[in-house]
Amino acid sequence: MPHAYVSLAPLLPALGLTGPLDWAAEFGRAAPVDLEIGSGNGEYLVQRARAAPERNVVGLELLWGRVKKTLRKIGLAGVPNARVLYGDAHLALDRLIPPASLACAYALFPCPWPSSETDRRRLFGHAFLRLLNSRLAPDGTAFVVTDDRPYHDWVLAQVPGTGFRATTRLVGPDHATKFERKWHAGGQTAFHRIDLVKREHLALPLKEATPMRTHLVARFDPARLAMRDAHADDVRVRMKGFLFDPLQAVGMVHVVVVEERLKQDLWVEIVPATGGWRIQPARGCNAVMTDGVQMALDLVLAACEGAAGRGDGPA
Structure with a gap:
């Protein structure tokens, strides 16, 4: 066709x-x-x-x-x-x-x-x-x-x-x-x-992707997960929502990252891994790895650690 x-x-x-x-x-x-x-x-x-x-x-x-x-x-x-x-x-x-x-x-x-x-x-x-x-x-x-x-x-x-x-x-x-x-x-x-x-040539090099640091958290309770927005300098991170699938044991955090003039709408996944839960950009979302995306991963880590400290979760 x-x-x-x-x-x-x-x-x-x-x-x-x-x-x-x-x-x-x-x-x-x-x-x-x-x-x-x-x-x-x-x-x-x-x-x-x-x-x-x-x-x-x-x-x-x-x-x-x-x-x-x-x-x-x-x-x-x-x-x-x-x-x-x-x-x-x-x-x-x-x-x-x-x-x-x-x-x-x-x-x-x-x-x-x-x-x-x-x-x-x-x-x-x-x-x-x-x-x-x-x-x-x-x-x-x-x-x-x-x-x-x-x-x-x-x-x-x-x-x-x-x-x-x-x-x-x-x-x-x-x-x-x-x-x-x-x-x-x-x-x-x-x-x-x-x-x-x-009139003159300005030499501005291409920006390179920020090295990504994913996180491993020992446990978290999806029922107690409390997300918060954050901003620093010219970076703003907004947490738009959270979904958890108990059958697949996968959490998904909807994030919007705005820095300088770049806006990214992406998902951060919380998935089972050896030793706990891995926090990383969701596969297939094609996020550009920037300081703002790293801030989003860090915020999800802090929320997971906070949820684990407030009660007993599923894992």
Whole structure:
């Protein structure tokens, strides 16, 4: 039966990758790499791939529904020079995209998130621009197109100290994306384009995974387990719930970890092991091992030890 997405071959799942991307190996050739940040349903990505077969184009998208539509467009268009990186932009730039490996990066109509400039969801803040600078080649360029003037002004205010020089101009509806068509149909005929040219290269290395310390607790009582949230510096850990299956003797703690601009929603499992119970990220959840995830494991350990001290449990 044909798949809705045609083929998964162009898919790069961020949480399934363990090291830096090798663009030449991925595409089978050495060629300039263009990155579309927030590639949506893939309209412009496929258009760009078809128009420039001598370049490799990569869409970076967080939402699976949009990734699936992009895969379908790539498959139907038959463009071998297109890929989709499925995951968070900060995670991808921090840990997967090698320094100085991009020829161009761009974003078309990113969500302005009308809230404070410290909102972790808002792209192209000061720290993000510095990171983006480090991933662009010395002669690399970037641009952002937005329909929102306040967001345009906010991005410009972030530029000093990022190694970029910014210029702006008004452009027409030239990109044929879903949101551009929406705004154009509503009467907007001009959009704000910010061009970012590197004045200097910033050297920011790829972040490496934090070595994971799993825990072994001699005993715990699931009926008495009391979880607590915690925060330290820029890391927040929220305990969302706990499930225990007495037949399989497995406990599962639902955890949300937010640190800097990365949010992870995962499960921590408490499973029988020689000498007690092992506390570790649940198999299959593909968590990125960070300081925040380690804090979550430590909090589950403290809760298990506290439960064991308050009464007799099942083991």
